[in-house]
Amino acid sequence: MIDLQTWIxxxxxxxxxxxxxxxxxxxxxxxxxxxxxxxxxxxxxxDKQLPWRAVLRATLRWLFPxxxxxxxxxxxxxxxxxxxxxxxxxxFLAGHVALWQPWLGIAWPVMPSALATALTxxxxxxxxxLVIQRAASRATRALSRLEDYAxxxxxxxxxxTGLLVMHPGWNPFxxxxxxxxxxxxxxxxxxxxxxxxxxxxxxLPATQLVSELAWxxxxxxxxxxxAALRKEGEPI
Amino acid sequence: xxxxxxxxxxxxxxxxxxxxxxxxxxxxxxLGAVTNLSDAAPWGLWVALDVMAGVALAAGGFVVAAAVYxxxxxxxxxxxxAAILTALLGYAAVAAGLLxxxxxxxxxxxxxxxxxxxxxxxxxxxxxxxxxxxxxLEFAPAVLEHPCFARPAFQTIARGLRQATLPLVVAGIVxxxxxxxxxxxxxxITPYRLHALWYSPILYVLFFVSAVALGxxxxxxxxxxxxxxxxxxxxLRLLSGLGLGAAVVLxxxxxxxxxxxxxxxxxxxxxxGSWLSRMFLFEMAxxxxxxxxxxxxxxVRSSLAGLALCAGLIVAGMxxxxxxxxxxxxxxxxxxxxxxxxxxxxxxxxxxAACVLVFLFLVERLRVYDDPHVRGAPQPSYDPxxxxxxxxxxxxxPRRYSLxxxxxxxxxxxxxxxxxxxxxxxxxxxxxxxxxxxxxxQGEPGQTLAFAVxxxxxxxxxxxxxxxxxxxxxxxxxxxxxxxxxxGRMGRHESCALCHHLSLPLDRNTSCxxxxxxxxxxxxxxxxxxxxxxxxxxxxCRQCHADDSLPKTYETSTACDQCHRLQVASAALVPAPAAxxxxxxxxxxxxxxxxxxxxxKSAREAPEHxxxxxxxxxxxxxxxxxxxxxPLAPSRP
Numbered sequence: 001m002i003d004l005q006t007w008i009x010x011x012x013x014x015x016x017x018x019x020x021x022x023x024x025x026x027x028x029x030x031x032x033x034x035x036x037x038x039x040x041x042x043x044x045x046x047d048k049q050l051p052w053r054a055v056l057r058a059t060l061r062w063l064f065p066x067x068x069x070x071x072x073x074x075x076x077x078x079x080x081x082x083x084x085x086x087x088x089x090x091x092f093l094a095g096h097v098a099l100w101q102p103w104l105g106i107a108w109p110v111m112p113s114a115l116a117t118a119l120t121x122x123x124x125x126x127x128x129x130l131v132i133q134r135a136a137s138r139a140t141r142a143l144s145r146l147e148d149y150a151x152x153x154x155x156x157x158x159x160x161t162g163l164l165v166m167h168p169g170w171n172p173f174x175x176x177x178x179x180x181x182x183x184x185x186x187x188x189x190x191x192x193x194x195x196x197x198x199x200x201x202x203x204l205p206a207t208q209l210v211s212e213l214a215w216x217x218x219x220x221x222x223x224x225x226x227a228a229l230r231k232e233g234e235p236i
Numbered sequence: 237x238x239x240x241x242x243x244x245x246x247x248x249x250x251x252x253x254x255x256x257x258x259x260x261x262x263x264x265x266x267l268g269a270v271t272n273l274s275d276a277a278p279w280g281l282w283v284a285l286d287v288m289a290g291v292a293l294a295a296g297g298f299v300v301a302a303a304v305y306x307x308x309x310x311x312x313x314x315x316x317x318a319a320i321l322t323a324l325l326g327y328a329a330v331a332a333g334l335l336x337x338x339x340x341x342x343x344x345x346x347x348x349x350x351x352x353x354x355x356x357x358x359x360x361x362x363x364x365x366x367x368x369x370x371x372x373l374e375f376a377p378a379v380l381e382h383p384c385f386a387r388p389a390f391q392t393i394a395r396g397l398r399q400a401t402l403p404l405v406v407a408g409i410v411x412x413x414x415x416x417x418x419x420x421x422x423x424x425i426t427p428y429r430l431h432a433l434w435y436s437p438i439l440y441v442l443f444f445v446s447a448v449a450l451g452x453x454x455x456x457x458x459x460x461x462x463x464x465x466x467x468x469x470x471x472l473r474l475l476s477g478l479g480l481g482a483a484v485v486l487x488x489x490x491x492x493x494x495x496x497x498x499x500x501x502x503x504x505x506x507x508x509g510s511w512l513s514r515m516f517l518f519e520m521a522x523x524x525x526x527x528x529x530x531x532x533x534x535x536v537r538s539s540l541a542g543l544a545l546c547a548g549l550i551v552a553g554m555x556x557x558x559x560x561x562x563x564x565x566x567x568x569x570x571x572x573x574x575x576x577x578x579x580x581x582x583x584x585x586x587x588x589a590a591c592v593l594v595f596l597f598l599v600e601r602l603r604v605y606d607d608p609h610v611r612g613a614p615q616p617s618y619d620p621x622x623x624x625x626x627x628x629x630x631x632x633x634p635r636r637y638s639l640x641x642x643x644x645x646x647x648x649x650x651x652x653x654x655x656x657x658x659x660x661x662x663x664x665x666x667x668x669x670x671x672x673x674x675x676x677x678q679g680e681p682g683q684t685l686a687f688a689v690x691x692x693x694x695x696x697x698x699x700x701x702x703x704x705x706x707x708x709x710x711x712x713x714x715x716x717x718x719x720x721x722x723x724g725r726m727g728r729h730e731s732c733a734l735c736h737h738l739s740l741p742l743d744r745n746t747s748c749x750x751x752x753x754x755x756x757x758x759x760x761x762x763x764x765x766x767x768x769x770x771x772x773x774x775x776x777c778r779q780c781h782a783d784d785s786l787p788k789t790y791e792t793s794t795a796c797d798q799c800h801r802l803q804v805a806s807a808a809l810v811p812a813p814a815a816x817x818x819x820x821x822x823x824x825x826x827x828x829x830x831x832x833x834x835x836x837k838s839a840r841e842a843p844e845h846x847x848x849x850x851x852x853x854x855x856x857x858x859x860x861x862x863x864x865x866x867p868l869a870p871s872r873p
Binding site: 003005014017018019021024025029034036037040084093094095097098112113114166168169171174175176181228 | 597630639640642645647764765770773774775778781784787788789
């Protein structure tokens with residue numbers, strides 16, 4: 001029987017390295033395939049005149065969702081809070097920086113512990129809020145797949161367990177089991193990045209360009225569709 | 237659903253991914269990190285499989301070239317390009333495998349400059365380099381046929397190369413003959429290491445003949461596999477001709493190998509029942525006797541299944557022959573058994589996979605086989621009901637294969653060591669008490685210590701002494717320590733704490749070994765889990781990690797001596813452990829820290845009492861004395 005600490009070290013060591021490598025290389029792969037498809041679509045397009053300026057403006061506009069609050073203010077605010085928490089806490093938590101430091105040999109500024117706790121609570125609450133708001137509206141319900149409900153929960157798990165690990169006094173479970181759950185759920189999250197829509201973290205900057213390119217058909221697209229429908233020569 | 241070709245490529249890409257991950261560790265941290273190789277077993281799987289078997293598997297190249305260009309067996313011309321390509325890739329894999337196996341891979345070019353003409357390996361190295369070049373030139377015309385190279389300059393080169401075909405073929409045959417046999421000659425200097433059933437003065441002939449058979453079998457297997465994966469008809473009539481050729485060569489090989497054993501009177505050793513004799517019988521049956529017998533039957537020879545079976549047997553058996561000579565039947569010093577690590581196997585498989593992928597890539601784009609496998613560009617089509625595009629997704633293949641390689645590589649990362657291998661921990665032996673004598677000899681500093689021999693009278697000027705025998709690294713070179721005299725000299729029992737810095741509660745003479753458990757490596761003393769239990773689970777965390785807001789590290793936790801006040805003797809000669817305890821140093825460092833400092837200090841500060849020799853290593857470590865007393869030493873536990 002191997003003791004629990006050995007499993008924690010394994011999940012935070014070799015398994016974490018593999019998950020991290022999978023996330024980084026996998027995201028690079030997604031970005032490369034995306035770029036390949038963009039180039040391919042552009043080379044086939046009959047109309048190669050792209051409204052670059054408009055595409056750039058739309059891209060920038062959607063990168064900062066505050067301007068898009070519109071008619072779903074609560075949803076936008078939850079999303080923003082959720083993103084701020086899930087990006088900042090893992091990178092700037094003092095305990096995480098202390099783990100990176102011997103491995104990378106560099107340290108970077110850490111966030112105050114109280115802020116980390118507050119943001120972690122926010123991440124958990126926002127994750128639940130996202131699921132509830134998605135389920136509450138008929139329009140979003142119609143658009144959602146199982147993945148869309150499951151991902152906020154999966155993203156929230158390492159934050160919930162991390163909160164309990166950070167404050168053992170609040171933790172009704174064994175410290176080591178909580179730590180193992182924390183590390184394993186984080187590993188799972190890293191693996192899921194390139195495989196699910198979480199890969200929007202690298203694909204987002206190109207989404208507007210892709211949408212634009214989708215309307216630039218190959219020059220003979222019309223006649224090929226007509227041929228496939230066996231309606232050649234018929235008036236449109 | 238994946239078709240069989242895509243499935244094959246997916247698996248191959250996953251293997252290449254594993255290869256990539258292992259390669260990073262191999263070249264970043266050296267051979268020791270990924271292999272079981274050692275000074276006693278310096279040649280392992282990579283030499284046996286990638287070099288020995290790899291060269292032999294590629295022998296089809298020169299055999300078919302000789303058949304077509306020298307013996308004018310024109311019907312085999314369709315195989316020439318595939319055979320040359322296989323040989324080219326095989327030798328490229330040999331070179332790549334060597335890069336993994338060489339301790340200093342960046343020295344691989346050395347044989348070109350530093351000639352060692354007494355060395356068989358030098359000849360092999362030069363031949364392989366030359367032959368790789370020859371093969372590249374032989375295959376170049378096929379590449380230059382591709383539309384990419386339509387420019388006249390390239391076509392001039394292609395014409396020149398085509399005119400040079402015959403000289404190139406002849407050079408290829410000569411070079412192959414030389415080094416295929418030389419790989420066997422390598423083992424001629426090991427008549428006492430290689431088992432008698434494998435060692436032979438004609439080892440080089442056996443290697444050459446078996447390589448010819450193996451090369452033919454590889455060609456058959458490759459042609460059958462290619463027809464299976466690309467779903468085209470295999471040229472059965474030609475393949476059965478190759479099969480017949482293989483049978484003839486196998487017969488020659490069996491005659492030579494068994495005849496040589498009989499000639500040297502070793503044939504009886506095949507049946508002596510040892511497991512190597514059984515291995516020999518298994519290898520001979522697999523590689524030679526069964527396929528030879530089967531290939532002699534025309535019905536087997538002209539059937540797809542029969543040819544596939546025979547080619548498979550020959551390939552497996554002849555590769556086993558190389559592995560046997562190189563590893564299995566090769567005696568090594570006792571206790572230095574070798575079995576490859578999973579990483580060594582992964583590298584061999586990965587190189588093979590990479591070769592197959594390059595082979596498939598070229599077969600799909602160049603005219604390697606006569607009927608091209610290039611599938612025409614798909615016609616556009618739409619499902620009229622749904623208007624869905626029915627075109628195959630052009631990026632499906634890159635998407636699938638890159639994911640397969642990524643998954644393979646990251647799966648390997650989980651199990652890869654990250655760093656050079658750590659030295660194996662050597663547990664220290666606890667010091668033990670022994671009855672001894674202390675003798676004041678003329679001209680020697682201090683006392684000379686010896687074990688007491690029962691029933692022998694004490695020499696003059698000698699007193700009985702209570703000794704400690706310290707043999708931390710278990711090599712029999714013990715240090716004898718006069719414990720009784722040190723007690724007297726340091727100030728009776730009040731002085732225990734000068735050496736024995738206590739670490740177990742209320743214990744006054746804890747053995748050094750309790751904390752300094754390893755001879756050279758430090759021993760961690762702090763056990764987190766037992767503290768968690770003792771302090772009552774999560775509720776107790778705050779006793780050491782007072783501030784939740786700080787990361788729970790060594791530096792931010794309560795110091796040990798805040799609770800364990802009585803456990804560190806303040807009078808210890810060695811600096812008392814810091815408030816934050818570090819791992820206990822290794823046994824050697826602890827002993828040296830304890831003895832050397834005090835000896836040096838005494839010799840320096842009280843020269844009227846102590847000789848300057850007191851601070852020398854050989855005052856305690858006296859190899860002559862230890863050897864002399866060795867027979868008197870009590871048997872070690």
